Amino acid sequence: MSQYILSFDQGTTSSRAIIFNKEGAIVSTAQKEFTQLFPQPGWVEHDPNEIWSTQLGVAAEAVTKAGLTIKDIAAIGITNQRETTVVWNRRTGQPVYNAIVWQDRRTAAYCDELKAGGYHNIIQQKTGLVIDAYFSATKLKWILDNVDGAREKANNGELCFGTIDSWLLWKLTDGNVHATDVTNASRTMLFNIYTLSWDDEILRLINIPKSILPQVKSSSEIYGYMEHILTAHSIPVAGIAGDQHAALFGQMCMHKGMVKNTYGTGCFMLMNTGDKPVSSNNNLLTTIAWQVNGITQYALEGSVFIAGAVVQWLRDGLQLIRSSAEVETLSQQVSSSEGVYMVPAFAGLGAPYWNQYARGTIVGITRGTTAAHIARACVESIAFQTMDILNAMQADAGFAIKELRVDGGATVNNMLMQFQADLLNTPVIKPMVTETTALGAAYLAGLAVGYWNNIEEIQQQWQKDKEYHATIDDTQRKHLSKEWHKAIRATQAWSDDKE
Numbered sequence: 001m002s003q004y005i006l007s008f009d010q011g012t013t014s015s016r017a018i019i020f021n022k023e024g025a026i027v028s029t030a031q032k033e034f035t036q037l038f039p040q041p042g043w044v045e046h047d048p049n050e051i052w053s054t055q056l057g058v059a060a061e062a063v064t065k066a067g068l069t070i071k072d073i074a075a076i077g078i079t080n081q082r083e084t085t086v087v088w089n090r091r092t093g094q095p096v097y098n099a100i101v102w103q104d105r106r107t108a109a110y111c112d113e114l115k116a117g118g119y120h121n122i123i124q125q126k127t128g129l130v131i132d133a134y135f136s137a138t139k140l141k142w143i144l145d146n147v148d149g150a151r152e153k154a155n156n157g158e159l160c161f162g163t164i165d166s167w168l169l170w171k172l173t174d175g176n177v178h179a180t181d182v183t184n185a186s187r188t189m190l191f192n193i194y195t196l197s198w199d200d201e202i203l204r205l206i207n208i209p210k211s212i213l214p215q216v217k218s219s220s221e222i223y224g225y226m227e228h229i230l231t232a233h234s235i236p237v238a239g240i241a242g243d244q245h246a247a248l249f250g251q252m253c254m255h256k257g258m259v260k261n262t263y264g265t266g267c268f269m270l271m272n273t274g275d276k277p278v279s280s281n282n283n284l285l286t287t288i289a290w291q292v293n294g295i296t297q298y299a300l301e302g303s304v305f306i307a308g309a310v311v312q313w314l315r316d317g318l319q320l321i322r323s324s325a326e327v328e329t330l331s332q333q334v335s336s337s338e339g340v341y342m343v344p345a346f347a348g349l350g351a352p353y354w355n356q357y358a359r360g361t362i363v364g365i366t367r368g369t370t371a372a373h374i375a376r377a378c379v380e381s382i383a384f385q386t387m388d389i390l391n392a393m394q395a396d397a398g399f400a401i402k403e404l405r406v407d408g409g410a411t412v413n414n415m416l417m418q419f420q421a422d423l424l425n426t427p428v429i430k431p432m433v434t435e436t437t438a439l440g441a442a443y444l445a446g447l448a449v450g451y452w453n454n455i456e457e458i459q460q461q462w463q464k465d466k467e468y469h470a471t472i473d474d475t476q477r478k479h480l481s482k483e484w485h486k487a488i489r490a491t492q493a494w495s496d497d498k499e
Helices: 048-065 108-116 120-127 136-146 150-155 164-172 200-206 243-250 308-317 326-331 371-397 414-424 436-448 455-459 474-496
Strands: 004-010 014-020 026-033 073-080 086-089 159-162 179-181 215-217 220-226 235-242 259-263 267-274 285-292 295-304 341-343 361-363 404-407 428-431 464-468
Touching: 004 048, 004 164, 004 436, 014 048, 014 436, 026 048, 048 164, 073 164, 073 243, 073 436, 086 136, 086 150, 086 164, 108 120, 108 136, 120 200, 136 150, 136 200, 150 159, 159 164, 164 179, 164 220, 164 235, 179 235, 220 285, 220 436, 235 243, 235 436, 243 259, 243 267, 243 285, 243 295, 243 436, 259 371, 259 436, 267 285, 267 371, 285 436, 295 371, 308 326, 308 371, 326 371, 326 414, 341 371, 341 474, 361 474, 371 414, 371 474, 404 414, 414 428, 414 464, 414 474, 436 455
Parallel strands: 004 073, 073 235, 179 215, 259 404, 404 428
Antiparallel strands: 004 014, 014 026, 086 159, 220 235, 259 267, 267 295, 285 295, 341 361, 428 464
């Protein structure tokens, strides 16, 4: 048996490859950012071929860095930015258009039409999702309607649609496998999470031909083999899960009621709800957590669209900092934001507000406001948005959450993690391995090929690194929460008149 698992972690702003050993520890890692395309305000695109080339490049780099060869890899796991939509030609393998990214809002008006047509309930009851431009379905429709000849080709069975996992799997297997897993399928707004199949009624409604869709498989099985790429040696691709589902798995949130929050470009909180879907009364999403060994687990999810991206904006847009790491130092030059609140609704507001037209707002600025206050307000906005989702989740679940397991790039910011514990009055726990997204994909792939025997074996590997506890009292907490919600109302008031 080969000794390592290779994870492809294809994110929104970078492609990463991480190699894990039997103990679930990182052996080597490689990462490369790729181009973000903004053709119009509210539009976000990626070049699918650049995603593929950067992902393949970092995989080769990670293997070389570890002093290994491809023959040392037992299996490949894929985890990916979700909802991002690629359509390519089945014969040539070439994309017909750029990938439309999950953050893209171009289909917001069509989503409004669907809501006005009274389709909200039927879509939520079947898919667990709300009607929003965030999901893949309306992006796919846009490509078919707006790219010359695309709809005709799709109707003739000449095109393939996929989320990023499908695209990478297609490329890895040299066009032999057009498939996805249940977690990614559950984010398209086309998949029935109860029957575990593409929904004919929704396909008719949105006018999507079934032939364009990938085959849906479990999250842990051999989908196909990497063929003549990097080497003639053929390696099983054996684990696939959307990034947030992979992180829930990597955080070992195996039991009902366990919750993790990933602080990446966006923030994504998932709660394991066991083997039955829980419908949300508080604007959260019901989604598939994973499917392993024929058993499907479900989750409640709340999405914050802009989390770490607000720090990138401070760096690239305002140029207040030179690197993302500097944000903590700048924020700590002041002891509080002094009444400045930032609502980073650059791509609308996600859960629990779901306002497609909201835009970023800063309130409470005075003559004494400095770059440090704005930086601190930006960092705190990540924790405030997370608080709103946790409150909604506790209301849906009907019980208080015992702890919040955290991961993702922004967890290196101790000030943010402490502020998060203060706001929630719940322990915030960071694991030893914070690359839980890639780790989850590695575990799913390793289980499929017998690299690890069972889930019980990998559960032993999860270890706590740091724990944060609240240091403020209820009066302070309530005041902060009240002021934040005033800022949210100001943002919503700004977006009310969208003409």
